[in-house]
Amino acid sequence: MxxxxxxxxxxxxxxxxxxxxxxxxxxxxxxxxxxxxxxxxxxxxxxxxxxxxxxxxxxxxGFVLDERGHKMSKSLGNVVDPKDVIEGGKDQKKQPGLGADVLRLWVASVDYTSDVMIGGFILSQIADSYRKIRGTLRFLVGNLHDFNPETDAVPYEELPLTDRYILASLADLLRESSAAYDSFQFYRVYQAAMRFSVSELSNFYLDMAKDRLYIRGAASAERRACQTVMRHLLEGLAAAIAPLTPHMAEDVWQALPYARGPAESVFLAGWKQAPAAWAALGEADRRAVGAM
The missing domain is CATH 3.30.56 (Phenylalanyl-tRNA Synthetase; Chain B, domain 1)
Incomplete structure (x- = not known):
């Protein structure tokens, strides 16, 4: 047989x-x-x-190869043990544990339809990407400590253009991520999340928002508008990356500084839905913000 x-x-x-x-x-x-x-x-x-x-x-x-593109073999000593990546090797100073999320993020970052490479240098780059996303999420959580969505939220129609622009970008992220997940193209989610977290948020919107967050009055309309948007950014980014980095996404959900509703986990909350108005921002308005 x-x-x-x-x-x-x-x-x-x-x-x-x-x-x-x-x-x-x-x-x-x-x-x-x-x-x-x-x-x-x-x-x-x-x-x-x-x-x-x-x-x-x-x-x-495809198959997993070492950083030089060679097949892994015990005799060559180039085998990368997933357990060592997560928990660290025998010498924790030379090979510290990176955690399961970093390993999962590496898997998501590569185009698995071809052979992929892994090694210390590659993992260090992924760990750096992980820290950038986590740093963005930490900033969002930290600046929502005195925000109550039930009483402090500002209607979309009253938000400044920059706020509406970043919500349009969030809608783009959610739409692209959903399509990428449906087609098993996880590297597209990784790339979109990195681009959104670093370029759109850290380098642009959150940098501009610091004046409103730190200088304006605690209950001022300008600050509340910013916090309204940051709440959506936090929940949206956490939802987009949850299948890739579940521990980080769940950390965010459990650390929400406001009532999170009946869902006890990010994985019970469902996919973040972007209202149609967010994505409807005109191209002229997008270009105007992009030129700032």
Whole structure:
């Protein structure tokens, strides 16, 4: 009997033994070497037995190589152990633990349809990206300590142009992230989140907002408008990155300085919905803010 018959008929065992499952599966996921292996044998056995394919879609990925593009091997000493990345190696000074979120962010940052590389230098760059996003989120949380959305929120129509511009950018992020997740293009979410967090927020909007946050009166309309927007930015960015960096996103949700409603977790809150008005900001207004 062909060894592929056993693995190729796994669909039968999984469906029969798991309550609530039925054919076809949403997705079969494996390496690029399985097109003539598990994918094909699963298709042949299921079509023969049921007249239908066992999956709705197939997703393939490349292989993980070291930083020089070489295949990992114990004899070469170039194996990167995920546990060491998360928890750190034997010498914590030379190889400190980076946490699960950094490893997940590396996975999200690469185009897995081809072979991908990993190593100390690459991980240090991803860790730096992680810290930039976390720093942005920390700034947002810290400046909402005296904000109550129920009593202090400013209507969208009364927000200054820069505030409406950044909400339009948030709507763009949410729309792009949703489309990228749906098509399994996680690197697009990573790139969009980094661009939004660093370029749009840290380098532009939050830098401009400091005068309103620190100089204007605590309950002034200007400061409350800024806080109104920052609340949406915080929740929107946390939602966008939650599938990639769940620990950081959940940290944010648990640290919200205002009542977060019935959802006890960011993963129970649902996707952040951007009102149509946010995305409807005219191109002329966008260019005007971009020229500032």
């Amino acid at each position: 062909d060894v592929w018959f056993d693995s190729g008929s796994s669909w039968a065992g999984v469906v029969d033994e798991t309550e609530g499952l039925e054919l076809p599966a949403d997705l079969y996921l494996e390496g690029s070497d399985q097109h003539r292996g598990w994918f094909q044998s699963s298709l042949l056995t299921c079509v023969a037995a049921t007249g239908m394919a066992p999956y709705k879609a197939v997703l393939t990925h």
